[in-house]
Amino acid sequence: xxxxxxxxxxxxxxxxxxxxxxxxxxxxxxxxxxxxxxxxxxxxxxxxxxxxxxxxxxxxxxxxxxxxxxxxxxxxxxxxxxxxxxxxxxxxxxxxxxxxxxxxxxxxxxxxxxxxx
Amino acid sequence: xxxxxxxxxxxxxxxxxxxxxxxxxxxxxxxxxxxxxxxxxxxxxxxxxxxxxxxxxxxxxxxxxxxxxxxxxxxxxxxxxxxxxxxxxxxxxxxxxxxxxxxxxxxxxx
Numbered sequence: 527x528x529x530x531x532x533x534x535x536x537x538x539x540x541x542x543x544x545x546x547x548x549x550x551x552x553x554x555x556x557x558x559x560x561x562x563x564x565x566x567x568x569x570x571x572x573x574x575x576x577x578x579x580x581x582x583x584x585x586x587x588x589x590x591x592x593x594x595x596x597x598x599x600x601x602x603x604x605x606x607x608x609x610x611x612x613x614x615x616x617x618x619x620x621x622x623x624x625x626x627x628x629x630x631x632x633x634x635x636x637x638x639x640x641x642x643x
Numbered sequence: 644x645x646x647x648x649x650x651x652x653x654x655x656x657x658x659x660x661x662x663x664x665x666x667x668x669x670x671x672x673x674x675x676x677x678x679x680x681x682x683x684x685x686x687x688x689x690x691x692x693x694x695x696x697x698x699x700x701x702x703x704x705x706x707x708x709x710x711x712x713x714x715x716x717x718x719x720x721x722x723x724x725x726x727x728x729x730x731x732x733x734x735x736x737x738x739x740x741x742x743x744x745x746x747x748x749x750x751x752x753x
Contacts, residue, residue: 560740560741568745568746569732569743569744569745569746570687570732570743572740572741572742572743575740617684619686619687621741630674630675630736630737630738631677631689631692632736632741634686634687635686636685637684637685637686639684
């Protein structure tokens with residue numbers, strides 16, 4: 527149980543275009559989903575926290591108009607990178623927290639590698 | 644803001660020896676401390692975790708200790724094997740989010 531999928535796994539796009547990444551909890555309902563970005567040889571940096579049906583909470587320094595997050599249901603959150611630039615190239619990972627669990631364990635998706643040309 | 648410091652950034656040990664990675668956290672509200680192993684290009688894998696009401700936990704060759712007063716927690720890997728080579732991240736979680744340490748690249752020398 528507690529499986530999180532992410533789609534696509536890899537995407538290459540041209541500078542200036544937008545890219546949407548989906549994160550799904552397959553066998554549980556996720557009250558909260560998190561989006562992380564990881565640059566090569568660096569740690570996971572939390573970008574934003576999304577709760578179903580409400581606006582996402584963005585970390586300091588993350589542009590909310592550039593990284594649009596929609597958490598439309600208890601099993602789906604999407605991250606849209608708008609007007610992508612080469613510096614947005616990174617590994618994007620989502621995670622989800624299950625409603626029924628008392629503690630704060632998160633389950634991670636497999637990640638999406640974004641390359642902006 | 645919340646911060647998790649992790650040391651060392653790189654660690655090389657002889658196969659069969661022990662490896663220790665240490666972390667400190669700043670957010671007093673943190674109550675859950677997972678450790679992840681990440682291989683290149685893949686998602687972090689939870690290898691062990693500890694909750695704030697416990698001082699230590701062991702699972703075969705892996706153990707974690709927590710000192711809430713000092714806000715320190717550590718990962719201990721005994722009898723290291725080549726497959727233990729990877730990047731390890733500590734993390735501290737409160738009700739709102741998980742903050743990751745900067746990572747430790749562990750290499751096991753044959």
